[in-house]
Structures are given as structure tokens and as C-alpha cells.
Amino acid sequence: MEHHFTPTHYHNTLGPHEPVLRVQPGDTICTTTVDARGYDQHRQQITPRGNPQTGPFFIETAEPGDTLVLHLEHIFPNREYGWCGSHVAENIVDPAYVKYLPDAPLAEWKIDRDRWTATLTGPESKLGELTIPIEPMLGCFGVAPSRRQAISTATSGEYGGNTDYRGFVAGTTVYFPVFEPGALLFLGDGHAAQGCGEIVGSGIEISMDVRVTAHVRKGITIGWPRGEDSEWIFTVGCARPLDQCVQHATTEMLKWLQTDFGLDALGANLLMAQCVRYDLGNIYDPAYTMVCKLPKTVLPPRL
């Protein structure tokens, strides 16, 4: 069944909030998200800034200890205006170089939704007009955290949240651990495109049309978000410093290979040895994100 949901309010935390809609496993949700500052498709601010979230959606049958399966089917800008930060964040350059960062207003981008491009329209610099392809993604989305916490959309964790990972595009399937009855799915913070690491503190921030389909894997417990697309399987680790993100994501992958792909500990380690890849999700938010990946071509058959 396909649900068309128009949000009337938004959340700035992921937590055990009142569901806005209850759906069955296998149902599809078509909805919209506002941009990181609460502006909608008409460039009207309709809610306070801070990655406002659409939802939460209650997925029937999902219980703590299960896994939520989320197919990202459509993520596409519903307006033509995007913006981003105009300098690399202070924590991402050498401390002694902070003083050389430029001081400038937000950068503005014009999105061409037919050509799938974004063009930088200001502020003026020697770079001039820059046009790049768009790769629309969700920067902040996930489920309600453990222990009935309500956690700011500024950060991320086992429950997802503000991972700001370029891989969360249409065509990707995401797996989240379930901590609350119904999982309580939140969606927000669309980026028309984003550099690795979200080093200016934002992608090209924009409001989105979103379509996702949710399933539940009963009795399957995972530790961190996982995902896959046509080429890769991946695990997501969130923490500081980046080293700890890598530890979380790598450990989660070692476990996944042993539970789902029939490998023993030695086989899982040997497979990762020369085949593993890592992506930098973000190095800007309170918790950073790194992603551990394996190409599907080297995987044993799934059990």
C-alpha cells in the first residue's frame, strides 16, 4: 500500500515521539522533507532550523531487537534553490590555518532538475560559476534511539541520525536496529549533492520529495546501520574521532559476514583484508561518520 503523507509538524530530535502515521511492513511512504533550516518547497520557513524531521512513522510489527529495512526509492529536490556553507569548518583544517578561512555569506546554488545539475550562483569569487551533477541524498534520517532517549538531529549514532553520508541515495537499502515499538522512522535533511565529509557543514541543502518502502526483519538484531546498493554492502559507524567510527563499522562488518554470509571468523577477516573500502561520511557533526564497504563481487552467497 502507498501512503501519501503531508507533514504538519516536524521534530528536532529523534526520540519516542507520537507517530504521525502507522504503516504495515511492505507499505510505501510518499512524503516531503524541509531543508536543514526548516524551509519548504516554496522557500517558506515553516518550522525552526536544525534538520527538522518528517515523522515519525510507526512500522507495525517492529519490536526492539528487530531490524528495519528501508528501501530509498525516490529522493529528489522539490524546488530549485539550494544553499551551503561557504568555508571549510574550523575543525577540518590545521588549527593554525583557521585564521585564513574566508568570511562569507552562505553559498547559493540553482538546481536544474531536468539536467540533474547544480550551479553555484554566489557569493562571487574567482571560482566563478561552477556546475556539478546532483546526487540527491538524505543527510539525517533514522529511528528512535535506545533507552527512550531523544537525541538532537545535529548528531548520529546506532539509530542513524545525522550521518551525512553520500551513499544514502535512491536505490540504496538501509537497515536500522529497532529500539522502540514501531521503530519510529524519521526522515529529513536532504542534500542535492554533498562533498565527502560535509566539510563546510552542509551539503547543498534543499527540500525534497521522498518515497521509501519499509520492511521488518523479525528477530534479527544488528548493532549499527547497514546498507547495500547494486554494487556494495556497507556498515556505518558514528563517533569521534574518525578512528572510532572505523572501529564500529569494521566490527559490524565482521559480524555481518559471519551471520549472513556463512564465513567463519578467519574467513571474514581474510575477505576484508584486501577487499575492504572506506568512505568518509562526515567530519563535521558532533559524531563523525565512516562507512566500511565490500564489493558484492567478492561476497560468498547470502545464507
Next chain:
Amino acid sequence: MEHHFTPTHYHNTLGPHEPVLRVQPGDTICTTTVDARGYDQHRQQITPRGNPQTGPFFIETAEPGDTLVLHLEHIFPNREYGWCGSHVAENIVDPAYVKYLPDAPLAEWKIDRDRWTATLTGPESKLGELTIPIEPMLGCFGVAPSRRQAISTATSGEYGGNTDYRGFVAGTTVYFPVFEPGALLFLGDGHAAQGCGEIVGSGIEISMDVRVTAHVRKGITIGWPRGEDSEWIFTVGCARPLDQCVQHATTEMLKWLQTDFGLDALGANLLMAQCVRYDLGNIYDPAYTMVCKLPKTVLPPRL
């Protein structure tokens, strides 16, 4: 001019050691490197373990403050046997997961140099035989460090060294800052292939045939190794934690864009905002390595 050099001894530090050969800018050096444990193309150990280095080569005219330009023209295994660690290093998994790492002898790989593949031949595990493409690279190479230091081939820094970055393959050009007269180029630690991060503490370790051509950019001073291939320009940062690697590499890229590509500070920041990519070099050595990249397609013309 092309020099064919057969090494008679090796170094376990990069430092101001006696040159083994003096070459002119523009000259090509054809030589060999032993594997990380000092074994040569005949699988004979001919020097103590620890990424033994061939060299150093003295590049005439290179003076402190200049930049050494190194074209990696040919890096290819000169034997069919490779080995690697058989479990993820303790520092790369969650501390509480260390006890689940397998205890096994080194893994062994058979290299097929016609098909450019490597096949895992042991130890036995549920993974069975795994065949992957080879991408021959140098794990540890660089120039003599600053201040007349002699630094172990276990680690890395502004002078290069044990960066263990998958991008250092034939076809890549590398730029090193020069700290000693003649630059003093060292070459070693070949990997037939390597996973991102060198998470088992090694790539597929192997002895290599190497051909490189060296040039000198007089009066051009850089802070960290840089590189480029047909698609990307990149900068290399080495430190712990990974966060600091990112700071070094990102700062170096911001500087490069302003000195060589005609951008002002704002333009350099705006370009990196949504176009930057990062690679994880290694997360195993005493200093880790991250690489900051930009696709050549978005670069302004070089000055």
C-alpha cells in the same frame, strides 16, 4: 637517461644516508624493491625486515625548499608469491571485540602476472579460494625528512614514508617536499593489492620491479606529499587520529588551489565544499594516512 640500478643494501629508516646513485632531473631509475620482510624475487631474505628501502637516489639540483616530482611509471611484482596478515589489527575493531579476532598464520597469495590477479591459497577457512585483481603499488617510499632526522620505515610524515595508500600505482605522479640536498629518494614496500586502510597490517606484500622518473620544481615549496593521475589531484596527510590527517590534507589542498589554480580563498573553499573526496590510506601504522582529492573536471586551468 635511464639508469638500471641493482641494490646491494637497504635502509630501515628514511634519513640523510649516503646516496647509492646520483641522477639528473628528467632521468629514469629502473630498480627493484624487496618485500616488507626483506625477501627478494627469489623468496630469499637478503636484508632485515621492516619495509627495507632501495636507495637513496640523489636528484641533482634538488635543494631544501624545492619540490621533487616523481612519475611512477612501472610498479610490478617480480615474483609470484605474496603474503598478508590474517586478521584485522586490534586497533581497528571495537576494543571489546579484540578477543574475537582469529589467531592464524600469515595468509598466502599466488600472483598471476599475466592475468593481473591474486589468489588466496591459505590458511584454510570458509572463505575458500578468493581471486581478486592486483593493483600494484608502493606502500613506503619518499624522501629524507626535515632536520636531518632518520625516521623508521614503520611510519610516515611530510616526507612520505609508510603511507600505504592504494593510489600510489603506476600512472600516478607524486610530489614531495625536499628537505635535504638531492632530495634523497627511497623506494620500497610493494603491495600487489591492498585494501583501504591496510587493516590487517599489510597489503599483499611482494617484491617489485620499479621504474620512476624524477624531476625538480625549483623554488616551489609544498607542505605535504601531493599527487595526481588522469582523473584526480590529491594531497596526503599523515598523523593520528585520522581527524588530524584530514586537517593536514585539507589544508594542503586549500593552499594548492590558491597557488596553482588561480583561486582566491573563497573560491578554493567553495570548490572543495561539494566536490571534495577523501580516501583512507592506512589506519594501521604509527601515523595514519588520509588523502584529500578533487576531480580534474572541476578544476580551473592551472596557472
Next chain:
Amino acid sequence: MEHHFTPTHYHNTLGPHEPVLRVQPGDTICTTTVDARGYDQHRQQITPRGNPQTGPFFIETAEPGDTLVLHLEHIFPNREYGWCGSHVAENIVDPAYVKYLPDAPLAEWKIDRDRWTATLTGPESKLGELTIPIEPMLGCFGVAPSRRQAISTATSGEYGGNTDYRGFVAGTTVYFPVFEPGALLFLGDGHAAQGCGEIVGSGIEISMDVRVTAHVRKGITIGWPRGEDSEWIFTVGCARPLDQCVQHATTEMLKWLQTDFGLDALGANLLMAQCVRYDLGNIYDPAYTMVCKLPKTVLPPRL
């Protein structure tokens, strides 16, 4: 006015929960806390484990942007049994040393409340019976966080929480930023004594009698918890890695010196240069804690 409050339920998050008592600025609260696993003075488990918190107490007149002043007047064990972890946590030793950590049940301590000592009574080891002085403290306490978050008592932040700092003993005054109306004060996680860093994941965990007096500094906004005793003023930073804790605490101290002690930026920096001291709060929790201190003897008069 002095309030005697007997808790009937506990919280495992610090958040915007229903107050259990409303008190006026200047009022004193006498209450009790259970130990980290929810056991009370009779060694009965009366609530689930995880640093259960007594409260929250609503301090009248406190508004977001104000500062809560909390005098810790009495913190003393109300039973004779304490316990602690029996090995250093895996993240606090070299990764390759994890396998040498002993596997043993919780250690048990007998508290002599007349002599102010704790004696280790098990498990058996070559250390034998060890008696040390007690220094009763609160490991986890604070106020409701910003943005209406509800955050697990496992961690800490600008709002306090699980700082596990040895300096939070009777005689110390603590300052917390106020994020919610009434500040919403939580108290819990008593330690009869604690090593620096809480390296076994616990102090000597025990239930406590607690007496505190709360005041409000209207219109005074601080960024991180601050404190003082007869000898020191201090600031508290919570994050990972420890480096970032130091950044937070040091920055907060530089600000404090300039707003309250009449120093300019240069004077504040010069004072800290050779007089600053740091304490390690904890290196175990999800966020670590470092404390930046200055002796009162070198401070200019408070404005």
C-alpha cells in the same frame, strides 16, 4: 528551607521529565541516590540499572540562559557495601594488551563509615586486602540538556551527566548552564572513592545520602559545567577524544577569566600559561571528561 525528599522512581535519562519537587532558590534538598545498578541502602534493587537518577528537581525562577549554582554539602554512603569492576576497560590499554586483562567477577568493598575507609574484600588476588580512604562523590548528576533532548545517563555533555570526576565531593560548588525552565536537577551514581579516569568502568559504587543547596544566577550564561572549592576554580569538558575535552574546558576557562575576573584576552592567556592544571575525569564513558583548573591564589579579585 530544607526539603526532605524520598524518591519513588528514578530516571535513566536526563531530560525534560516531570519534576518530583519544586524548590525555591536558596532551598536545600536532602535526599538519597541508589547505586549504578539500582540498588538502595538495603542492597535491594528497586529500579533498573544504568546510573538511575533521583529527581528532577525544579528550581523556581531558573530559565534557559541562566546558571544553576549547586552547593554539594553532604555526599555520604548510606550502606557499607560497595562494588567496582575488576579489570581496566579494554579501551584504556594498548589494543594488543586486551587479551591479557583478567576475567573476574565484580570486586567488592566494605565501607567503614566511621573511619572513612574502604577495604577490598574480593575477588581473591595477590593484592590481598587493600584499604584506602573514601572520598565520596557523585559520578552522574546535572540538568536537563538543550533542545528538549533526553540523554542516557551513560554519557555527559554541557548539561553535566556522567562526568565521573573525582572533584565532585562535598564542599564543592558546581555551576550548570540552564536549558529548561526550572533547570531540572538530577542526582545519582555515588562513588565512595574513584580512581582518576574511572578506568575499570566504575568507582566504588554505592548508594548515598545527599544534601545540596541550589541558587540561580539570573542572566548569566555559561557553556560548560564549572566549579570551585576552597583551593581551585575549574571547568569541565566532555567529548572524545580527550583532546577535545581539553579544548572545551580550556576555552571555557579563558571565557570565565575574562567575564568574571576582569582580565583581557592577553591577561587570561598569560595567567593560564604557567598556572593551569588538568584532571582526568573519566576515560571510560561514551564521552570522556577532562577538567581545567586554576589555583585561587593566582586569581585576580572577582568582579
Next chain:
Amino acid sequence: MEHHFTPTHYHNTLGPHEPVLRVQPGDTICTTTVDARGYDQHRQQITPRGNPQTGPFFIETAEPGDTLVLHLEHIFPNREYGWCGSHVAENIVDPAYVKYLPDAPLAEWKIDRDRWTATLTGPESKLGELTIPIEPMLGCFGVAPSRRQAISTATSGEYGGNTDYRGFVAGTTVYFPVFEPGALLFLGDGHAAQGCGEIVGSGIEISMDVRVTAHVRKGITIGWPRGEDSEWIFTVGCARPLDQCVQHATTEMLKWLQTDFGLDALGANLLMAQCVRYDLGNIYDPAYTMVCKLPKTVLPPRL
């Protein structure tokens, strides 16, 4: 035997340099050190800046695998002028606060060697004249590193070097692992006083008279510098981030307790649990330093 040695040249690396003097175990060395910028007791610059080292001294009988025992007997300024940095280093404040650090010339201190005080004489600020006690220490000293490395006096490691720890004062005994025949002892970088962490990048930098006595413990191998004074035993860890310093120092202490104090693994862990203390050595140099301490009052008798 007591040797009076007047240096004629200095080193900016710790490495396998030609010894300036050979002494027997049990001999005492009386010498001088210049300040971090190479200025001597007459405020004349006699060698380039960068923590120039007096030595190396060859201690007869010391072989790799032994331990050098160094009694710091006298460390005292031999002039009345000291200097230090005038603002907290950029890496020690929040990245967004870097822009608020003052820009000022080096601070100057007048040392009163009779009263054991230092008085800040400039630059002018609202702090005015500040007088503090001196606690003369060595910031950078140690032995030649492993693998015939020569490592800059900017940093530190298992061999000692630029630890900048306030505990290295007269009355302390230091233990260094020996990596080269003769150990090759270097001495330099005196501080009349220093704040914890060396947060302005320097203590009160000054030239010193130094008297030390060296012994050798044959066949006793340690991993990191250790020390003791009348009240404490301690271990030193150097790395980045601070977390890793703590790992090194804590692991070294666990080992020490088991080899020298008759404890089993469980006893060593239980002793450290509630008795351990940590000091921040420095958070400025390329490698930071943390120190792990235990009070002698809780130690079992030494074997």
C-alpha cells in the same frame, strides 16, 4: 665519580650521535643546558633553536634491552631571564575560538633564584605582574631511539624526548629503555616552571645547571619511560590523541606491577582501579604525553 662537562656543541635530534663523554654506571654528570632557542646563561644564542640537547653521554655497560636509571639531582636556572609563549596554542582551544586568541610577543619572566620565584614582566595586560613559585624541570631529555633513528627534539616517544612533564624535577628518578650501546643520554629544554599541558607551547624557558647520576639495570627491559619520587611511581606514554598516551602509560603500569611488585594480573588491575592518578604532560608537541601514577603508600613491597 663526578664529571664536569662543558658542552661545545648541541643536537636537535636524539639519535646515534658521537658521544661527548663516556661515564661508568654510578658516575655523576654535572653540565649545563641552553634554553629552547639555543640561548645560554649569558643570554647569548650559541646554537640553533629547537630544544638543543647537551650530550650524548655514553653510559658504559648499557646495552639494548637494559634499562637506564637516571637520578635527577639538581636542575636549576643559571640565569635570571625566562620567556614563554603568550597565548594558548590553537590546537588546545575550540576550533571556533581560535580567532579570539591574542596576538602578542613572547612573555618575559624574571627569575629570583633565592626566593625560587618567577615574576611576569611583560607584555602588559590586565593581569599585571604575576609572581609564582618556580619548579625547575627538564622538558626534553632521553636516550637514542630504537632502530638507529634520529628523531627531532620537537617530539617524544619510548626513548623520552620532548615529554614536557612537570614531574621531571630534581629528586625524581627516571628509567629509560636502552636502544643503543651506551644508551646515549641527552639533556635539554629546561623550564623554570610549566603549566600542565604546556598549553602555550612552552614553560618558562631557561638555561640550566644540571646534575644527574646514571645507573644501568642489566637485562631489565621496559617499554616506556618510568619514574618515581618520594611519593609516587609513574609511567609515561607519548602519542596522539591523549587517549593513546593513556593506553601506553596504563599498560606499562600494569606490566610494572606484575614484574616488580609481585602482583598477578587481577591484583594489578584491582590496585589500579581506585588508586590510579593521571597527569597531563603536554598537549602541544607532535606527540602528546600523559603520565599514569600510583601512590607508594598502596604498593606491595618491591621484589
